[in-house]
Amino acid sequence: MTFSWRRAAAVARKEWFHIRRDPFTLALALVLPLVMILVYGYAIDFNIKDVRLAVSDSDRSQASRRLIDTFTSSDYFRVHPVDSADDAVRDVAAERARAALIIPPRFEKDLLAGREGRAQVLIDGADNATVGPVSQYVGSIQALASRRIAGSDLTPPYQLRTRFLFNPELNSRWYVIPGLTVVIMAILSIFLTSLTVAREWENGSMELLLSTPVQPIEIIAGKAAPYAALAMLAMAFVYIIARTVFGVPFAGHLWVFGLGCLLFLVAYLAQGLLISVVARQQTIAMQFSMLTGMLPSNLLSGFVFPIASMPKFFWYFTMLLPARWFMVIARRSFLEGSDLAQLAVPFAALALCGAVMTALAVRRFKRTLE
Amino acid sequence: MNGAVSISVREVCKSFRRFPALHGVSLEFEAGRMHGIIGPEGSGKTTLLRIMLGLLVPAQGRVEYFEDGRPADFEALRPSLAYMPQTQSLYPDLSIDEHLEFFRDLYSLPREIYARKREELLGVTRLAGFVDRPAGQLSGGMYKKLGLMCALLRSPRVMVLDEPTTGVDPISRRELWDLLYRLLDENVLILVTTAYLDEAERCSKVHLVELGRVVAAGEPRRLLEVEGARSFDELFMRRAAASAP
Numbered sequence A: 001m002t003f004s005w006r007r008a009a010a011v012a013r014k015e016w017f018h019i020r021r022d023p024f025t026l027a028l029a030l031v032l033p034l035v036m037i038l039v040y041g042y043a044i045d046f047n048i049k050d051v052r053l054a055v056s057d058s059d060r061s062q063a064s065r066r067l068i069d070t071f072t073s074s075d076y077f078r079v080h081p082v083d084s085a086d087d088a089v090r091d092v093a094a095e096r097a098r099a100a101l102i103i104p105p106r107f108e109k110d111l112l113a114g115r116e117g118r119a120q121v122l123i124d125g126a127d128n129a130t131v132g133p134v135s136q137y138v139g140s141i142q143a144l145a146s147r148r149i150a151g152s153d154l155t156p157p158y159q160l161r162t163r164f165l166f167n168p169e170l171n172s173r174w175y176v177i178p179g180l181t182v183v184i185m186a187i188l189s190i191f192l193t194s195l196t197v198a199r200e201w202e203n204g205s206m207e208l209l210l211s212t213p214v215q216p217i218e219i220i221a222g223k224a225a226p227y228a229a230l231a232m233l234a235m236a237f238v239y240i241i242a243r244t245v246f247g248v249p250f251a252g253h254l255w256v257f258g259l260g261c262l263l264f265l266v267a268y269l270a271q272g273l274l275i276s277v278v279a280r281q282q283t284i285a286m287q288f289s290m291l292t293g294m295l296p297s298n299l300l301s302g303f304v305f306p307i308a309s310m311p312k313f314f315w316y317f318t319m320l321l322p323a324r325w326f327m328v329i330a331r332r333s334f335l336e337g338s339d340l341a342q343l344a345v346p347f348a349a350l351a352l353c354g355a356v357m358t359a360l361a362v363r364r365f366k367r368t369l370e
Numbered sequence B: 001m002n003g004a005v006s007i008s009v010r011e012v013c014k015s016f017r018r019f020p021a022l023h024g025v026s027l028e029f030e031a032g033r034m035h036g037i038i039g040p041e042g043s044g045k046t047t048l049l050r051i052m053l054g055l056l057v058p059a060q061g062r063v064e065y066f067e068d069g070r071p072a073d074f075e076a077l078r079p080s081l082a083y084m085p086q087t088q089s090l091y092p093d094l095s096i097d098e099h100l101e102f103f104r105d106l107y108s109l110p111r112e113i114y115a116r117k118r119e120e121l122l123g124v125t126r127l128a129g130f131v132d133r134p135a136g137q138l139s140g141g142m143y144k145k146l147g148l149m150c151a152l153l154r155s156p157r158v159m160v161l162d163e164p165t166t167g168v169d170p171i172s173r174r175e176l177w178d179l180l181y182r183l184l185d186e187n188v189l190i191l192v193t194t195a196y197l198d199e200a201e202r203c204s205k206v207h208l209v210e211l212g213r214v215v216a217a218g219e220p221r222r223l224l225e226v227e228g229a230r231s232f233d234e235l236f237m238r239r240a241a242a243s244a245p
Helices: A005-021 A023-043 A062-073 A085-093 A107-112 A128-150 A172-202 A205-210 A216-244 A254-279 A282-299 A312-320 A322-336 A344-364 B045-052 B074-080 B096-106 B111-125 B140-152 B170-184 B197-202 B220-227 B232-243
Strands: A051-057 A077-082 A099-103 A120-123 B005-016 B019-029 B034-038 B060-067 B070-072 B081-084 B158-162 B189-194 B205-210 B213-218
Touching: A005 A023, A005 A216, A005 B096, A023 A172, A023 A216, A051 A062, A051 A085, A062 A077, A062 A099, A062 A107, A062 A128, A077 A085, A085 A099, A085 A120, A120 A128, A172 A205, A172 A216, A172 A254, A172 A282, A172 A322, A205 B081, A216 A254, A216 A344, A254 A282, A254 A322, A254 A344, A322 A344, B005 B045, B005 B189, B019 B045, B019 B060, B019 B213, B034 B045, B034 B170, B034 B197, B045 B158, B045 B189, B060 B074, B070 B074, B074 B081, B081 B140, B096 B111, B096 B140, B111 B140, B111 B170, B140 B158, B140 B170, B158 B170, B170 B189, B170 B197, B189 B197, B197 B220, B197 B232, B205 B220, B205 B232, B213 B220, B220 B232
Parallel strands: A051 A077, A051 A099, B034 B189, B034 B205, B081 B158, B158 B189
Antiparallel strands: A099 A120, B005 B019, B005 B060, B060 B070, B205 B213
């Protein structure tokens, strides 16, 4: 028998009735993106500012004050003076400060004598999240401070200027929110669809459905369509919040990003349906979708941990995940304005993932109750 | 396309894990008759129906389909088989009309044929006043009638019903049977399972099934005569007493 649009549309229409009458599904589709974008956008800020810095200045010279001023005038540190080096260390240990700057008594004298002026920075290594950024800040402040202390007469023979492309202020929101679109789409698509076929098995309607002329591919297509529409709606919602509330720039082409969304959806909806077809029980389907959809889209897509720094095995393994490819499309669409030709590889990979997943879901869909 | 369909079940065996459900069952179902598969719960009635509908695969034996006496391919006949499962199988949140429209599209029915069928079925089942009510809020009898309506929308040539009258009040039961009798006039093969033994006498041919075996088959009156029983209740009670240790 050939594919019938009418039968597929009938399944889609029926599914749409279910969605409309199930407040949980609608709420999940519209509230979840809102909550996630607000949490990631406001609460989780990967930019570290106002790091409390305990400063012990035993030198009290012009040079030491210049060094401290350089720290103060950056937005990154909030300086609070302490009496001794021991106090500074104690503050870090008691978590009253996240870093300490200790300037020894002979700091300026050493400098004037042409020797190396030594000052010490202590960073709380137990707080893994701050170590990297803080030590980076210290590095750049050091360079700045040495120029200031030396005065304008001693200009370094060269100047190294770093300018960050696409996100000049290195605003982490600009980076996180486009990535968040991937996580939201993944959760919505896989979670909602993984339940639909399992539900038919659970309430007995599959037995009746299988005795009608409807084909597995028509059931798959019909069930995926309304969820695709719902997820695209949620995505439009996220896009509007990202642009208006958080002011994330969008440098690319909306149609390229939209096409990426659609391809990613096809892959994940098919994966959700495959889970549902195999599991036949809603609780099992839910666990499977967490394991194979939500976790990888968070951890292995490059959203939190950069793929480039993963071990070789994971570097290859993530190639199987649609989330990795869509992450590239989302970030480069938002920030770099890449066009379709520049994104050819992720698009091809995404299309392939979608085709394979759909084929698997249709193949595994059995027309018997065995 | 509109030939009469008959079905032969030959030596079919089926078991689930380690529990045998059918032991070499052979049955003949001729077109245009109402066949009753009668037996207590757990005797393998539902398994037998599912095998005949291609929903389960037999471990041994086979099912043969005939159209006007000539062998026919199951896949070709599949669209003209209608099935009403025993378990709840409708969508609780969909109304009667939404169910009918869903099945109309699954069966690819033309609008005008659908409109006529809908009118007719709603009239016979007396459900016309409830078309907007969700299936989850229908009474047991109304629910079964809706299931039957969904199956009958497409004018099937084989109608398979698994315990259509279980959990249905006496008046609705009579209505359901009346609905089925109308189908016989259209030369439809009807297969009904039931655990209500008094309903056996409504069938033109009964097949008594017990513990996965066919123990007797024939016209209800003749069968009772041969066995020397006054009713199927008596017949089964006697057999149960005889097989008890």
